[in-house]
Amino acid sequence: MSHGCLATLSAVTHRYGDVVALDGLDLQIRPGEVLAVLGPNGAGKTTAIGLLLGSLQVQQGAVHVFGRDPGARPVRMRRGAMLQVSGLPDTLTVAENLELFSSYYPAPLPVSTLLAMAGLEELAARRYGRLSGGQKQRVMFALALAGDPELVFLDEPTTGLDVEARRSLWSEIQRLKKAGRTAVLTTHYLEEADALADRIAVIHQGRVVAEGTPSEIKSRTADRRIRCITGVGRDDVASLPGVVRAEVSGQHLEILTARPEDVLRTLLALDPDLRDLHVTGAGLEDAFLTLVRAGDPQEEVS
Ligand code: ATP
Numbered sequence: 001m002s003h004g005c006l007a008t009l010s011a012v013t014h015r016y017g018d019v020v021a022l023d024g025l026d027l028q029i030r031p032g033e034v035l036a037v038l039g040p041n042g043a044g045k046t047t048a049i050g051l052l053l054g055s056l057q058v059q060q061g062a063v064h065v066f067g068r069d070p071g072a073r074p075v076r077m078r079r080g081a082m083l084q085v086s087g088l089p090d091t092l093t094v095a096e097n098l099e100l101f102s103s104y105y106p107a108p109l110p111v112s113t114l115l116a117m118a119g120l121e122e123l124a125a126r127r128y129g130r131l132s133g134g135q136k137q138r139v140m141f142a143l144a145l146a147g148d149p150e151l152v153f154l155d156e157p158t159t160g161l162d163v164e165a166r167r168s169l170w171s172e173i174q175r176l177k178k179a180g181r182t183a184v185l186t187t188h189y190l191e192e193a194d195a196l197a198d199r200i201a202v203i204h205q206g207r208v209v210a211e212g213t214p215s216e217i218k219s220r221t222a223d224r225r226i227r228c229i230t231g232v233g234r235d236d237v238a239s240l241p242g243v244v245r246a247e248v249s250g251q252h253l254e255i256l257t258a259r260p261e262d263v264l265r266t267l268l269a270l271d272p273d274l275r276d277l278h279v280t281g282a283g284l285e286d287a288f289l290t291l292v293r294a295g296d297p298q299e300e301v302s
């Protein structure tokens with residue numbers, strides 16, 4: 001394992017039958033950081049977390065947490081996990097579920113602290129089965145922290161939460177970090193990674209395609225999408241400096257670029273009759289595409 005890292009995935013390949021979910025993935029988790037693992041559906045995020053939790057068997061490569069096998073009991077006592085699914089007893093109250101779970105750890109946080117951290121004080125006496133989806137998710141967050149873990153894994157922690165619940169979970173994650181804890185969170189949202197993470201690893205098709213601070217990642221994904229009707233041909237536009245991609249979409253030409261002003265200036269000089277112009281921020285999918293291509297200099301930009 002890399003020196004000083006809390007957890008590492010080294011050259012990890014993981015298959016489900018014919019599906020290659022992870023393809024030689026390398027990832028390090030450093031003490032005290034919030035690492036966001038960002039990627040589109042099916043990128044391999046949940047698989048990577050499953051290996052770090054020891055809930056999936058390593059097939060190829062090496063996975064270490066606290067320098068040991070991820071499933072070892074001493075490792076499990078020092079980390080917490082918030083998963084997307086729960087098997088909690090519906091008939092126990094929120095507080096009873098937390099007590100039950102806490103009893104598993106040698107030095108758990110008090111249930112009252114957990115309730116406060118997850119904003120669940122008012123719901124302590126409610127049966128788990130009677131909670132809304134977002135409330136259940138807050139219980140899952142509280143469970144992840146029950147053992148006062150040094151390292152906590154949060155798998156899409158805010159999916160399905162309303163804006164207020166999302167913001168309060170964000171501030172709890174920031175508090176954990178201030179308290180010196182390490183967190184790994186998976187998310188689809190660049191905005192969430194940006195708000196919370198010290199470092200972002202972008203995963204695409206089972207590989208890390210970009211890694212850096214949020215501002216490094218954002219500067220690499222600061223693309224704009226230009227949409228217009230023009231007589232200039234697609235191939236001519238595609239070869240302009242700063243154009244990542246140009247595509248015909250019905251009557252329109254769609255252009256992805258990191259330099260929208262330059263591209264527009266050139267286009268208008270070439271075609272003063274250019275019309276129906278729209279410039280928008282490129283979506284996350286476009287950002288991923290840019291990152292994937294940036295990671296693969298062999299590929300022709302078309
Ligand atoms: P999402 O954002 O949708 O949760 P993810 O990044 O967490 O996606 P994974 O769940 O790790 O991605 O899945 C990676 C790939 O492995 C996908 O192609 C998925 O269909 C496949 N996969 C995951 N679990 C299984 C399974 N149990 N059996 C077969 N294929 C699976």
